[in-house]
Amino acid sequence: MCGVAALLLGDTKATTAAVELHESLYFLQHRGQDAAGITSCSNGRVYQCKGNGTASKVFTEGLRLQYLPGYMGLGHLRYPTAGTSSASEAQPFYVNSPYGISMSVNGNLVNTQDLCNFLDGEARRHVNSDSDSELLLNIFAHGLQKLGKRRANSEDIFTALGDVYSMCQGAFACTAMIAGFGILGFRDANGIRPLCLGSRPSTTLPGATDYFMASESVALKQLGFRDIIDVLPGQAVFIEKGQAPIMRQIVERRSYTPDCFEMVYFARPDSCIDGISVYRSRQNMGVKLAKKIREVLGEDGVKDIDAVIPVPETSNIAAVSLANELGKPYVTALIKNRYVHRTFLLPNQALRQKSVRRKLSPIESEFRGRNLIIVDDSLVRGTTSREIVQMAREAGATRVIFVSCSPECTHPHIYGIDLADPADLIAHGKTTQEVAKYIHADEVIFQGLEDLKDACREAAEGTSQVEDFEVGVFCGKYVTDVPEGYFAHLSELRHGKPAQKAGMNDVPAGGDEVGVVSSSGPLNSLPDAGETPDRREDVSLYNFGGEFASHEK
Numbered sequence: 315m316c317g318v319a320a321l322l323l324g325d326t327k328a329t330t331a332a333v334e335l336h337e338s339l340y341f342l343q344h345r346g347q348d349a350a351g352i353t354s355c356s357n358g359r360v361y362q363c364k365g366n367g368t369a370s371k372v373f374t375e376g377l378r379l380q381y382l383p384g385y386m387g388l389g390h391l392r393y394p395t396a397g398t399s400s401a402s403e404a405q406p407f408y409v410n411s412p413y414g415i416s417m418s419v420n421g422n423l424v425n426t427q428d429l430c431n432f433l434d435g436e437a438r439r440h441v442n443s444d445s446d447s448e449l450l451l452n453i454f455a456h457g458l459q460k461l462g463k464r465r466a467n468s469e470d471i472f473t474a475l476g477d478v479y480s481m482c483q484g485a486f487a488c489t490a491m492i493a494g495f496g497i498l499g500f501r502d503a504n505g506i507r508p509l510c511l512g513s514r515p516s517t518t519l520p521g522a523t524d525y526f527m528a529s530e531s532v533a534l535k536q537l538g539f540r541d542i543i544d545v546l547p548g549q550a551v552f553i554e555k556g557q558a559p560i561m562r563q564i565v566e567r568r569s570y571t572p573d574c575f576e577m578v579y580f581a582r583p584d585s586c587i588d589g590i591s592v593y594r595s596r597q598n599m600g601v602k603l604a605k606k607i608r609e610v611l612g613e614d615g616v617k618d619i620d621a622v623i624p625v626p627e628t629s630n631i632a633a634v635s636l637a638n639e640l641g642k643p644y645v646t647a648l649i650k651n652r653y654v655h656r657t658f659l660l661p662n663q664a665l666r667q668k669s670v671r672r673k674l675s676p677i678e679s680e681f682r683g684r685n686l687i688i689v690d691d692s693l694v695r696g697t698t699s700r701e702i703v704q705m706a707r708e709a710g711a712t713r714v715i716f717v718s719c720s721p722e723c724t725h726p727h728i729y730g731i732d733l734a735d736p737a738d739l740i741a742h743g744k745t746t747q748e749v750a751k752y753i754h755a756d757e758v759i760f761q762g763l764e765d766l767k768d769a770c771r772e773a774a775e776g777t778s779q780v781e782d783f784e785v786g787v788f789c790g791k792y793v794t795d796v797p798e799g800y801f802a803h804l805s806e807l808r809h810g811k812p813a814q815k816a817g818m819n820d821v822p823a824g825g826d827e828v829g830v831v832s833s834s835g836p837l838n839s840l841p842d843a844g845e846t847p848d849r850r851e852d853v854s855l856y857n858f859g860g861e862f863a864s865h866e867k
């Protein structure tokens with residue numbers, strides 16, 4: 315999962331799109347911590363700043379925004395699922411031909427080899443990284459280019475998207491910008507990854523309207539956007555500057571099956587995705603899990619429990635309703651260090667392991683001599699649960715029952731989690747008792763799959779059109795076709811090359827945050843922000859474009 319955003323201000327003389335996009339990245343930061351980027355457009359020119367790290371690092375607390383003028387733009391936060399962690403794969407991506415297109419992608423494609431072959435052999439387009447998102451952008455660009463127009467209109471945009479839907483297999487929710495023309499959003503035919511659109515009156519041009527698209531409604535809400543709607547499966551929305559949005563069903567909806575993991579872990583609880591309140595779904599997960607705990611432990615077993623402890627932060631909401639349902643005290647005995655982010659999203663196991671203790675510490679008195687239920691939203695690799703049980707034991711807990719708001723993760727998540735190899739999954743090929751033994755818990759209890767789906771379904775606010783959920787990670791049945799050999803290919807990639815290998819176009823950098831020039835040299839290099847020459851490698855900060863090649867003229 316990544317976070318995507320696109321903004322078009324109604325006042326085309328405004329220069330503050332990047333400032334607002336930057337603000338929105340703080341509401342989407344939980345979706346990706348590896349890289350961040352913003353692209354903006356002013357007078358037909360495209361400006362871009364991106365690199366490895368969180369939004370505050372890449373934009374050095376907002377200092378770099380002065381180099382990103384314009385009334386429209388894109389934002390991106392990356393959690394890599396394909397390619398490498400190299401800064402050359404930070405997004406948005408840009409292609410100059412045709413028209414100057416930028417794109418931010420949330421998702422994962424499963425037929426990248428076919429796309430590479432097509433782009434190389436037929437489209438004659440150079441792809442400069444291992445990123446599947448750069449492939450998707452080039453498929454779109456090729457579709458637009460082959461129409462052979464000097465300037466595109468909205469129909470051409472929709473026509474070109476036809477190629478994306480017919481050629482790209484997997485999950486995607488994308489935002490794009492065509493220099494001087496407008497912004498675009500579109501979502502795969504099953505609606506696996508989320509995307510929503512909102513509007514608000516312009517504050518600088520009376521009567522004009524600003525439009526904003528993002529992965530999660532919380533970003534829209536907090537920036538004052540209202541009338542929020544979900545982009546539907548197979549649907550695209552194009553907003554030309556100064557115009558109202560045009561919604562178009564590009565391909566028939568194949569299903570309406572958002573990824574259940576959005577509700578379990580990815581999304582913020584104050585977001586509503588496809589008409590489903592994430593907060594309410596997590597509450598429901600707690601209620602349903604309590605029922606399962608009663609079945610497994612029996613009334614006497616439940617009676618023996620002293621307290622319910624959440625593993626902050628995602629499980630907090632479910633743990634409250636679970637504790638209520640069992641009639642047990644909810645005890646916040648694991649304290650989260652507010653300066654440490656999500657550990658699951660870190661790029662390697664050593665870092666993830668180290669970060670659990672850095673992030674969570676026990677209040678020992680709340681553990682000593684007690685029978686405890688410890689609740690987490692999921693057990694994926696088992697990194698967190700193993701470490702937490704160990705902490706509970708060190709603190710003197712008598713009995714530890716570790717419970718999960720979602721079922722056993724037994725299969726790779728192919729649409730947005732960096733889990734190429736099933737062997738990485740704690741529950742793959744293990745019984746529940748074996749999982750308990752592995753994490754040293756007295757007992758482990760998982761939510762049932764149907765209960766999880768019901769918890770999400772029952773959290774619909776009003777009329778959600780969602781039919782079912784993508785739950786392949788729990789059962790191995792995926793909503794899209796998966797090309798033969800895909801899993802073997804993933805495994806080969808994982809074992810053949812280090813997951814963190816450098817991109818072919820990486821340059822060595824001095825600091826922690828390796829950064830690269832992610833395309834050929836800048837046409838109009840911007841002055842640096844006062845950094846040392848070494849720091850300049852940390853972020854690509856370029857102004858692309860020229861006087862004549864733009865819809866602006």
Ligand SMILES: O=P(O)(O)OC[C@H]1O[C@H](OP(=O)(O)OP(=O)(O)O)[C@H](O)[C@@H]1O
Nearest residue numbers: 627628656657658693694695696697698
């Ligand atoms: O079994 P694992 O591989 O450890 O993965 C599952 C854990 O990772 C996530 O926490 P994370 O620290 O990323 O985020 P949070 O603060 O939102 O809970 C998730 O909430 C679980 O706690």
Ligand SMILES: NC(=O)CC[C@H](N)C(=O)O
Nearest residue numbers: 315316394395396420421
């Ligand atoms: N998590 C995501 O949505 C990742 C997008 C894309 N597959 C990448 O790895 O950059």
Ligand SMILES: [Mg+2]
Nearest residue numbers: 625626627628
């Ligand atoms: Mg967690």
